[in-house]
Amino acid sequence: MKLSTLGALIATLLSIHTTKADDDAARKELTSTGKLRVAVAVSPAPSALYVVKGPGGQLRGVAIDLGAALAKKLNVPVEYVPYLASGEITEAASKNAWDVTFVPYDAERAKQIDFGPAYHLLQSTYLVAPGSTIKTVAEVNSAGVRIAGVANTATFRASSKASPLATTITVAGVDDAVEQVREGKADAIALSRESLSGLLPKLPGSRLLDGGFLNSVTAVAVPPGRKNALAYVAAFVEEAKASGAVRQAFDATGLTTAQVAPAGMKP
Numbered sequence: 001m002k003l004s005t006l007g008a009l010i011a012t013l014l015s016i017h018t019t020k021a022d023d024d025a026a027r028k029e030l031t032s033t034g035k036l037r038v039a040v041a042v043s044p045a046p047s048a049l050y051v052v053k054g055p056g057g058q059l060r061g062v063a064i065d066l067g068a069a070l071a072k073k074l075n076v077p078v079e080y081v082p083y084l085a086s087g088e089i090t091e092a093a094s095k096n097a098w099d100v101t102f103v104p105y106d107a108e109r110a111k112q113i114d115f116g117p118a119y120h121l122l123q124s125t126y127l128v129a130p131g132s133t134i135k136t137v138a139e140v141n142s143a144g145v146r147i148a149g150v151a152n153t154a155t156f157r158a159s160s161k162a163s164p165l166a167t168t169i170t171v172a173g174v175d176d177a178v179e180q181v182r183e184g185k186a187d188a189i190a191l192s193r194e195s196l197s198g199l200l201p202k203l204p205g206s207r208l209l210d211g212g213f214l215n216s217v218t219a220v221a222v223p224p225g226r227k228n229a230l231a232y233v234a235a236f237v238e239e240a241k242a243s244g245a246v247r248q249a250f251d252a253t254g255l256t257t258a259q260v261a262p263a264g265m266k267p
Contacts, residue, residue, distance in 0.1 A: 022228060022231065022232075023232070025228035026228040026229050026231060026232035027074060027232075028228075029099075029222075029226040029228050029229035030074060030099050030100065030222075030226075030229045030232065030233070031074055031076045031099065032099075033099075034076065034077075035071070035076050035077040035078065035079050036067065036070060036071040036074055036076050036077070036078050036079070036099055036100065037079045037080075037081050037097070037098045037099045037100075038063065038064075038067030038070075038071075038078060038079070038080050038081065038098065038099070038100055038101065039081045039083060039089040039092065039097070039098035039100070039101035040059065040061070040063045040064065040067070040080050040081065040082055040083070040089075040101070040102075041063075041082075041083050041084065041085050041086055041088070041089060041103075042059065042082045042083070042084065042173075043085075043173065043174040043175070043195060044174055044175055044178065044198070044199065044202060045174065045194075045195050045196075045197070045198025045199050045202075046060075046061045046062070046194070046195075046198055046253045046254065046255065047061075047062075047191075047192050047194040047195040047198070047255065047258075048062050048102070048119070048120035048122065048192070048194060048218040048250070048255065048258055049062075049063065049086060049102065049103055049104060049192070049195075049218055050174070050195055051063050051064050051080075059080055059082070060253070061253050062102070062120075062246075062249045062250060062253050062255070063101070063102045064080065065245075065248075065249040065252065065253075066102060066119075066220075066237075066240065066245075066246070066249060067080065067100070067102075069236075069240065069245060070100065070233065070236050073236060081097060081098045084150070084172050084173035084174075085150040085151065085152070085153055085172070085173055085174070086103040086104060086109070086150075086152075086153050086154070087150065087151050087152025087153050088152075089101050089103060090103070090109050090112050090113055090152065091112075091152065093112050093113045093223045093224065094112070094223070094224075096223070098223070099222065099223075099229070100220065100221070100222055100229070100233055101113075101220075101221050101222075102119070102218060102219070102220055102221070103218065103219070103221055104122055104153070104154040104155065104192070104216055104217070104218050104219075105118070105154065105216055105217050105218070105219050105267035106154035106157060106158070106216060108154075108157060109154060110267070112224065113221045113222065113223060113224060114221060114222050114223070114224050114225070114226065114227075114230050115219045115220070115221045115266075115267045116219060116220040116221065116222070116230055116233050116234035116237055116266075117219060117220065117234050117237045117238055117241075117261070117264065117265060117266055118217035118218065118219040118261035118265045118266065118267055119217075119218060119219065119220065119237050119240065119241060119246050119260065119261050120217060120218035120219075120246075120250075120258060120259065120260065120261055121215075121217060121258075121259040121260075121261055122192055122214070122215070122216045122217055122218050123192065123193050123212040123214065123215050124154075124155040124158060124159070124190060124191060124192050124193065124212050124213060124214035124216075125137060125190075125191075125193050125196065125208060125209050125210075125211065125212040125213065126140050126147070126159075126188040126189065126190055126196075126208070126209045126213075127181075127188060127189045127191070127196040127199060127200070127203070127206050127207070127208055127209075128140075128187060128188050128206060128207050128208075128209060129181045129184075129186065129187050129188065129203070129206055130203060130204065130205030130206050131205065132187055132188070132207070134187070134188065134209070135209070136209060136210070136211070137162070137209050137210075137211050137212065137213055140162075140163050140166055140188055140209070141162065141163035141164065141165050141166055142165055142166060143165050143166070144166075144167070145163070145165075145166040145167065145187050145188065146166065146167045146168075146169055146180075146185065146186045146187045146188070147159060147163060147166050147167070147168050147169065147186065147187070147188045147189070147190055148169045148171055148176075148177040148180040148181065148185075148186035148188070148189050148190070149168060149169070149170065149171070149177065149189070149190040149191075150170075150171055150172070150173060150174060150177065150191070151170045151171065151172060154214065154216060155190050155191055155192060155214055156168075156170070156190055158190075158213055158214035158216075159190035159213055159214070162213035162214075163213070166188075169185070169186050174191065174195065174199070177189045177191070178199060178202055178203065181203055181206070182203065190213075193208065193212065194255050194257075194258055196208050198254075216267075217261055217265065217267050219237075219261075219266075219267050220233045220234065220236070220237045238263060238264070241260055241261065241263060242263060246260050247260050
């Protein structure tokens with residue numbers, strides 16, 4: 001055997017060994033409990049982040065589909081850990097309560113969790129209450145306008161910066177924001193466009209404003225310091241985008257206008 005051929009063979013064997021070692025380390029970080037715990041946010045309307053409860057109480061949505069596919073790849077059972085919103089998910093990252101999640105990116109959140117590639121192009125805007133005369137995002141930034149937003153979310157942080165003259169009403173979850181508008185206590189809700197579209201039937205006469213105050217991404221993430229897990233889920237998301245699995249998850253949830261992030265896109 002030629003030396004060059006032998007060298008190539010050794011390099012290939014070392015690569016295989018390294019890949020297996022990396023995979024084993026990633027599996028240990030992702031499935032320390034023997035299952036994959038996927039943190040999800042539950043809402044009355046679906047989005048790239050939010051999942052909804054079906055008639056029988058079962059959860060469905062993009063994060064459910066992606067979580068199930070990742071667990072299948074790892075060959076372990078999946079467990080969905082429900083929260084009211086991405087803020088609660090972020091706060092639980094240091095408590096060893098979940099192994100992977102799919103949430104919107106912002107710089108503040110990146111201090112608490114580690115992000116992988118984006119799988120969704122996110123725009124956040126406002127839903128305005130029935131009878132409101134507000135016509136533009138800029139008009140929301142006015143004294144006397146009351147904005148309901150979910151605590152510790154990328155969207156509500158961006159809304160507070162975009163509309164500093166308005167009054168902010170912090171709520172625990174999307175259901176509470178809907179009730180604030182329904183009871184006449186809020187004039188607008190700040191959320192992603194997909195989430196707000198699903199709320200329109202719940203608030204007849206409400207409208208979505210054109211444009212937005214936040215253009216970001218929704219991405220896969222893991223608790224901090226799990227570099228092997230991060231590399232594994234990053235590769236998974238890129239595969240899911242390339243295979244069409246992300247697009248299928250959007251469409252199956254009714255998010256037919258949701259945009260899949262380009263290959264290799266990082267927050």
